[in-house]
Amino acid sequence: MTAINGSATRRSDATRSAILTAARERFASDGYERATIRAIAKDAGIDPSMVMRYYGSKEGLFAAAVAVDLRMPDLTALPREEIGRALVSHFLDLWEDNGELTAVLRVGVTHQAGAERVQSIFRDQLLPVVRQACPDPEQVPARAVLCAAQLLGLALSRYVLRLPSAVALSREEIVAWLAPTVQRYVTAPHPGVNP
Structure with a gap:
């Protein structure tokens, strides 16, 4: 039996x-x-x-x-100046050949179930990682959403819409362009603008 x-x-x-x-x-x-x-x-x-x-x-x-685990890196183990590069590189590793993430993004912009999945990934996986390196805990949500906007915008352009100029960018070019921006979002002093 x-x-x-x-x-x-x-x-x-x-x-x-x-x-x-x-x-x-x-x-x-x-x-x-x-x-x-x-x-x-x-x-x-x-x-x-x-x-x-x-x-x-x-x-x-x-x-x-689409039970997505981003397997985010431990930012406390990295030199502070390498955080942007590490996050963008990690992001590219995840998106290259990952149907789950493409499905979540595609569905996230068209259906409530997908939007809720993206929101939970942001809340449960991205916020804690940004919290590791952010100089001000109160700024974590804003900084994390700015990182998400950059990375999801690239993902939408490159992996969902497959815009030719986004697809044509090499990995090295993407890291070179995006890493300084993500680095600034996570670690730079607040720009001093009052909400």
Whole structure:
């Protein structure tokens, strides 16, 4: 009986994995609204009822498919002047060939479920990292959102819209252009403008 249960568990795990892979690809290429359970099931080589069995709804499938861990670096372990370069380089490593992030960004601008996912990633993963290096704790949210605007703007241009001039930039060029800006957002003294 144990061998049968083990075999069923492996099949179930393989089915879940196939569904999640197909869902990430569909959400990344089609966005939330156009990605259908039927198309995802076809891509996974299963019946659509299996998708519903495992994930309950399209929203449940999206949440499972785009469980993003940015694996942010520990900024306290870096020389202060290297923070911008480290963050931009890390960001590029994550986005190159990562369908989950493309799906989150594409869906984030068109659907509430995606927007909520982006907000939770910002709150739970980016804010704590910026807090490590920010000179004033009260400025952490503003500095983190400025970093996010730079990096997500590049991601939208390069990985979602695929603007030719953004795609043509080499990794080294992107780091050279963006690292000083991100560095300033995270570590520079406040510019002195009163809110």
